[in-house]
Amino acid sequence: MKIQKSGAAVMLGAALLATLAGCGSNDKENAGDAGGEEKVVLQYYTWTDEEDYMKKVVEAFNTQHPNIEVKLNTISNNADEYNTKIMNNLSGGSEMDVYSINGTSSLGLYSSKNQLVDLTGKVKELNLDVGSYGPSFQDITDVLTSGKYYALPYRTSQYALFYNKAIFSQAGVDVPSQMTWDEYAELAKSLTKGEGANKQWGGYYADWITAPLGALQQGATILDDNLDPVAGWLDYLDRLYYKDASHMSYKQMKAESVDWIKQFESGNVAMMINGEWTINMLKADIAAGKTDIAFDMAPLPLPAGVDDPITVGGVSTFIGINPQSKHQDAALEFVKFVSGEAGESMIAESSVLPAYASDKTKESYLNATGIKGSSYFFEANTVVENQPVADIERIGRVFNEQRDLFLFQEEDSQTAIQNFLKQR
Secondary structure: OOOOOOOHHHHHHHHHHHHHHHOOOOOOOOOOOOOOOOOEEEEEEEEHHHHHHHHHHHHHHHHHOOOEEEEEEEEOOHHHHHHHHHHHHHHHOOOOOEEEEEOHHHHHHHHHOOOOOOOHHHHHHOOOOHHHHOHHHHHHHHHHOOOOOOOEEEEEEEEEEEEEHHHHHHHOOOOOOOOEHHHHHHHHHHOOEOOHHHOEEEEEEOOOOOOOHHHHHOOOOOOOOOOHHHHHHHHHHHHHHHHOOOEOOHHHHHHHOOOHHHHHHOOOEEEEEEEOHHHHHHHHHHHOOOOOOOEEEEOOOEOOOOOOOEEEEEEEEEEEEOOOOOOHHHHHHHHHHHHOHHHHHHHHOOOOOEOOOOHHHHHHHHHHHOOHHHHHHHOOEEEEOOOOOOOHHHHHHHHHHHHHHHHOOOOOHHHHHHHHHHHO
């Protein structure tokens, strides 16, 4: 599950700027790190949500590398506590050797402030298979870090369509397969019925999904000069929320602070657009007895005229080395393990979608999820959800402000787009 982001990135940037003089790149490496007699101890930091499966990865690495011991440190991701404490570690000379990075904006920030070791030479020297991370990683690297590798990914994100099997069975309707967005809207409308507490929603599209998914699938972004596809996507959301009323409205979700996962688990939602993390969350709640929902998944719907399956997401979680680490050789061994096939297969065994795609990681993931439709994640092409450019978070906030005004029905889509263009 992703860390919630806010203004901490700005705080992080300011603090790092203040400490650049003393926190520059450190090229000194201990040649005996990975092969000497004395055991090297590495301090690795990640956020609390990752502890269950990263603990297994760390234990496996330590078993296979008797001269290196990785110590796992976790920080709560609530209210940006993780970014704040990593910032303090980087600026305060903490004995932090390796750390996880959430999202491309954080990757760009840390790398631009020289807080990550440049791994480009090692990637080429060791002939690491970066192609197995998919084209989104190379796109991010080319644009965000000028083709240099400052960290390697170990998790990726993708959107899909999740559905309640019982509702489809009771309605005598075929379960979803690859559809267009128009077909999805019509199906959702046909499955909507009832009123009040007994209301059955044909679909659920969470209020926090701000990326214009259908526009992105067409190759459009909020950075384009022509934003017609983005305006078209806003109008499509208006159709789902208000015209068809097949989805709980944006106003209602905001007013009632609806918990999207609980709404689906309650059994009164036929279909839901959401990310791959949904599988892990649903399975955990089923195991804990919080819900007995029987669910599966299908490909993300497509814009009309798009034939090949395309989803939105891309590599989302990275691991890199602190330039101040005194054990960079050993740290590189750990980074390679986490982001390589061995570590990624272990991550996949926890129903977490790995960035490294291979037959082994796919098999591990499918066996872990037990969800037939989850093979889609390895078959669809993925377009990047957030463009890897400077200021994308600030531009996104401006877009979201206008998107909110539109979805609260305070302005039409053309007004929202024109206001966004002026502010962008």
